[in-house]
Amino acid sequence: MSEERNVTVLVAVQAPEEEAAAVTVLGAQSQVTVARRLAELTELLAAAEAGAGTVAVVSGDLPGLDRDAVARLRGAGLRVVVVQDAALSAARLAWLGADVVVAGGDAENLVAAVRGDGPDPAAPVVPAPADRGSDRPGAIVAVWGPAGSPGRTTTAIELAAALAGVGAAAPRRTGLLRRSRPVPPPHGSSTVLLADADTYASSVTSRLGLLDDAPGLAAAARAAGQGNLDVVTLAGHSPVVLPGVRVLTGITRASRWPELPASSLDLVFQRCRELAAWTVVDCGPVLEADELLMYDTRAPQRNGATLSALQAADVVVVVGAADPVGLQRLVRGLEDLRDAAVPVPAARVVVVNRVRAAAVGRRAEAQVRDALARYGGVGDAHVVPDDPAGLDAALLAGRVLAECAPASPARAAFEALADRVRELVPAPV
Structure with a gap:
């Protein structure tokens, strides 16, 4: 073995006999050094x-x-x-992100794993996704936009309803999340999962009039962190609130953002692909990697939830407001998205919300498109006309436009947005 293959091992094994066996076996190998024997996770992380x-x-x-x-x-x-010991499954341990899982007492495979003769450390072993009865997994759509309330949550909700095919004849809901019951999706529609990953101002729960505000996404993240998240568990945390639409509610207070670590959400979004044909994620507005601001790489990242969703997305819907301030923020936001701390390879659709002549002048749609083409390099912006009466009615009732204002021009624009998303990423059939 070459000098470059020397390895130094930190051992943190609970059972005394297993620890002694591991130390003895590894210590007998050439160019393998057992540096420390540690009793607790905190000591292991520090070392x-x-x-x-x-x-x-x-x-x-x-x-x-x-x-x-x-x-x-x-x-x-x-x-x-x-x-691995007898009480733990290899699949659960693999979902934790381990490079290699070896059975207790398997000295030969333990040595091979430590030496690097096993799987590539850059490609941790994970079990194959469960079969959804389709030849491809579900798609993820991240709805993001700059600060200033451009309408991210409204766009996410209406897009989810449009992707699910929710129509004006949708049954009346009680408004209580704990009373929501599974209802079949409309004919020809897809199952959609709406996830609220905004760590600054989570509002999907209140926007849909759901009084039971248990943070479903945080519960799913906890299960994922322990390696216990499967499709059944995820479905239990995401009840059906509209025909064909499940909701993973967000954190109930902004101070609870550490409950949404990016490492766990990466797995949650993988599971979302197995549960639903479409997953629409309502993201927070900030893209900075927090550790660059705090100079502490071990600190939790408040923006990790947004960055995780953007990195996992197949389509990113970028939402801006149709007024001079909102358009300026949108142009700068597109630059920020290009320079995000994580790669965002997804296709992008730029949506300009609440387009109205009162804010941008005559020929409002043309004015908006010309401004974005000139200053943002966006040649195909999708515009949503302002409909204060319909949107206010939906907000007051805690419903979607299809339920209370089916003839709304804004609803027609969101339906067209759903068609555009379907063209970019066909969902499983």
């Missing part, structure tokens, strides 16, 4: 971030071990090898 090792051998039942902890170990440059 990893201090650069004390290149491989972490961790027992699956180590208290506090979750997806975020594994992400921190990998972020410190360590290969993570998890030792």
Whole structure:
């Protein structure tokens, strides 16, 4: 073995006999050094971030071990090898993001994993997604826009309803999330999951008149962090509130944003693809990577939820307001999106909301399109006309336009937006 293949191991195994066996087996290997034997996760993380090792051998039942902890170990440059005991499934441990999962007592595979003779450390082992009865997974649509209330939440809700084919004949809802009951989607429609990932001003719950404001997305993120999130669990956290539309409600207070870590949401969005043909994510407005501001790479990232959604998205719907201030923010927001801290390879649709002559002058739609083409390089902006009466009625009733203002011109524009999204990313059939 070459000098470059020397490895230094941090061992954090719970069972004394397993720890002794691992240390004995690894210590007998050439160019393998057991640097430290650690009893707690906090000690392991501190040693990893201090650069004390290149491989972490961790027992699956180590208290506090979750997806975020594994992400921190990998972020410190360590290969993570998890030792499985009889009480834990390999699939659950793999979903934590471990590079390799080996059975307890399997000395040969443990040595191979530590040496790097197993799977590529850049490609952690994960179980295959469950079969949804389709030849391709569901699509994710991230609805993002700059600060200033351009209408991100309204766009996300109306787009979800349009993708699901919600019509004017949709049954009346009680307005109570805990009383919502599964109802079949309209004929020819798709199952849609609406997720509220806004960590600054979560409002899907109140916008839809849902009084039971349990944070469904945070609960799903907790399950994902522990490796316990499957499609059934996700469905339990996302009740049906409209025909064909499930809702993962957001955090109830902005101060609860640490409950939405990006490492867990990455897995949540994977599961969303298995549950629904379309997942529409209402994102927060800020794109900065928080650690660049706080100079602390271990600190939670408030904007991690938005960045996770944008990175996972197949289509990003960028929403701006149709007024001089809103258009200026939209142009700058498009630049910020291009320079985001994570890659955002998705197709983009620019939506200009509440287009009206009173704010931009005569020939409002043409004025908006010309301004975006000139200053933002956007040649195909999608405009949504202002309809204060219809939108106010929907807001007051906690409904979508299809339920209370089916003839609204804004609803027609959102239906056209849904058609455009379908053209960009065909959903499973």
